[in-house]
Amino acid sequence: MTTAVTPPQQEVYALYRSHHGWLVNWLRRRLGCVHNASDLAQDTFLRVIDKSISFAQINEPRALLTTIAHGLMVDQIRRKELEQAYLEAVAHLPQQHMPSPENRLVFIEALLHIDNLFKGLKPNVRTVFLLSRLEGMTYPEIAVHLGISLRSVESHMADALRHLLTKYHDHALR
Amino acid sequence: MNTPSPISANPTVDTENSGITESVDEQLIAWSVKLNSGMASENDMQRFKEWRAQNPAHEVAWQKLYALEQSLYTLPVESKQVAIETLQFADRRRSLSATRRRTLKLLSFAAMTIIGTALLANQYALWQQKIHYATNIGKREQFLLADGTRLMLNTNSKVDVKLSLFKREIVLHGGEIYIESGKDSNSIVGRRSFWVKTEQAELEAIGTRFTVNQQASSTTLHVAQGIVAMHIGHDVPVRAYANETYTMPDAISVPLKMSALNDGLRMDPMAWVDGMLVVKQMRLDEFAAELSRYQDLPLVCEASAGSLIVSGVFQLNRPDPVEHALKAIARTLPVRIREQDDVILISKK
Numbered sequence: 001m002t003t004a005v006t007p008p009q010q011e012v013y014a015l016y017r018s019h020h021g022w023l024v025n026w027l028r029r030r031l032g033c034v035h036n037a038s039d040l041a042q043d044t045f046l047r048v049i050d051k052s053i054s055f056a057q058i059n060e061p062r063a064l065l066t067t068i069a070h071g072l073m074v075d076q077i078r079r080k081e082l083e084q085a086y087l088e089a090v091a092h093l094p095q096q097h098m099p100s101p102e103n104r105l106v107f108i109e110a111l112l113h114i115d116n117l118f119k120g121l122k123p124n125v126r127t128v129f130l131l132s133r134l135e136g137m138t139y140p141e142i143a144v145h146l147g148i149s150l151r152s153v154e155s156h157m158a159d160a161l162r163h164l165l166t167k168y169h170d171h172a173l174r
Numbered sequence: 175m176n177t178p179s180p181i182s183a184n185p186t187v188d189t190e191n192s193g194i195t196e197s198v199d200e201q202l203i204a205w206s207v208k209l210n211s212g213m214a215s216e217n218d219m220q221r222f223k224e225w226r227a228q229n230p231a232h233e234v235a236w237q238k239l240y241a242l243e244q245s246l247y248t249l250p251v252e253s254k255q256v257a258i259e260t261l262q263f264a265d266r267r268r269s270l271s272a273t274r275r276r277t278l279k280l281l282s283f284a285a286m287t288i289i290g291t292a293l294l295a296n297q298y299a300l301w302q303q304k305i306h307y308a309t310n311i312g313k314r315e316q317f318l319l320a321d322g323t324r325l326m327l328n329t330n331s332k333v334d335v336k337l338s339l340f341k342r343e344i345v346l347h348g349g350e351i352y353i354e355s356g357k358d359s360n361s362i363v364g365r366r367s368f369w370v371k372t373e374q375a376e377l378e379a380i381g382t383r384f385t386v387n388q389q390a391s392s393t394t395l396h397v398a399q400g401i402v403a404m405h406i407g408h409d410v411p412v413r414a415y416a417n418e419t420y421t422m423p424d425a426i427s428v429p430l431k432m433s434a435l436n437d438g439l440r441m442d443p444m445a446w447v448d449g450m451l452v453v454k455q456m457r458l459d460e461f462a463a464e465l466s467r468y469q470d471l472p473l474v475c476e477a478s479a480g481s482l483i484v485s486g487v488f489q490l491n492r493p494d495p496v497e498h499a500l501k502a503i504a505r506t507l508p509v510r511i512r513e514q515d516d517v518i519l520i521s522k523k
Contacts, residue, residue: 029322029359030318032316032354078264081264081267082260084263084264084267085260085261085264085266086260086263088263089256089260089263090256107257110249110257111257113245114249114257117245123262127262130261131258132210133243133246133247134246134254134258137212138212141212154207154211157206157207157210161206164243165199165202
């Protein structure tokens with residue numbers, strides 16, 4: 001491996017040279033598609049540069065690379081799932097209510113953000129929160145809409161807010 | 175975390191040293207829950223203002239939550255209603271694929287347990303759980319199987335995938351598939367043999383890429399790479415090599431080689447994998463039959479137009495591939511295309 005005094009670019013270069021081919025293979029085995037694999041490998045190395053970690057101190061560079069690559073793969077899968085779910089959701093809408101194609105991209109992007117923000121939270125909790133914020137429903141309306149008690153609506157709202165604030169703290173610490 | 179009921183909680187300034195951040199957050203949560211209920215009074219608003227003014231930490235916490243929530247509102251207005259539904263659909267997809275993953279895990283666990291009696295047990299179909307894959311008319315979909323195999327289904331196709339202890343088998347019930355057989359590197363018994371079963375034949379893939387098309391009374395095989403051995407009944411298998419195409423009709427026990435030379439091959443058998451339909455010197459009625467696989471509406475080619483000859487490259491990766499292809503044909507051939515009684519009729523001008 002490189003020594004600690006090597007400038008970061010060279011470290012990245014060394015890392016790239018010795019592991020890029022391996023990473024592409026690793027990804028290809030999981031994705032089954034070589035184009036997608038080399039794209040994701042590229043993104044993985046970009047992330048590594050972004051994080052500006054000192055690679056000399058990394059004992060297991062491949063473990064780091066696969067961790068990052070795996071995260072990117074999961075993101076990509078989530079995005080695909082959302083895109084398909086979106087098509088399902090709008091399938092029954094009349095033409096004039098369909099979001100325009102240019103808005104669709106913005107929409108998927110925003111949904112991915114929401115999806116990530118609420119990851120790990122019970123779907124019902126998230127739905128309560130979004131009905132309040134996106135549809136502007138009052139709690140009694142939400143209770144009727146979902147067939148749950150007013151108290152559940154209130155405690156779901158509190159859970160959702162708590163989750164958001166925790167996410168914020170986690171993010172601020174990073 | 176122990177949560178006080180947000181509505182009844184009476185927010186007060188927390189003077190304890192420990193856990194200040196958390197309890198400011200809890201107070202803020204209680205306020206937010208109350209104020210967004212749709213039942214908050216002017217008085218509540220006033221008291222919230224006072225709470226914010228009481229302590230800089232309160233205002234900071236509020237600003238932070240406000241900013242966080244703002245990031246939710248980047249949704250285009252018109253699609254807000256769809257947002258919740260989309261997320262719900264996504265949840266459902268995820269829980270479905272999680273079940274599938276669990277099943278696969280369970281299967282591999284079962285395989286490990288039974289390894290001792292494996293030789294005997296392979297005869298039984300107990301754990302050979304079938305996984306069914308299908309596509310609708312006009313759709314193409316790609317799947318990555320547990321053994322690393324890439325499976326693509328063309329329009330209106332159905333397969334069952336059975337991965338058992340010593341054998342991988344894909345049963346083609348209809349339609350057309352493309353396969354890039356996987357290395358099977360996770361298998362505990364080494365690389366298992368790979369078979370595609372159709373109505374007419376059993377095809378054994380030897381590390382390869384190929385397509386199989388199940389038609390009404392025949393199977394067509396095209397090998398892009400590697401070797402596929404064609405077994406029909408108990409006859410000695412015939413091997414198909416790279417770039418070779420064979421057809422296996424009902425009631426004939428030898429595969430017939432097709433090529434552009436003997437007039438058998440008018441269509442690129444691999445093009446659909448890349449979302450294209452490539453035909454060369456094909457009769458229009460044959461082409462219409464091919465096209466009709468990609469849509470619900472039947473295509474009828476009148477006898478007078480049937481012998482016209484089509485060559486061209488047609489895109490399948492578009493919303494209305496059939497309509498588009500027909501328009502292109504109408505521009506180059508003397509035909510009229512019209513919709514009538516729920517069929518599309520192609521007739522000579």
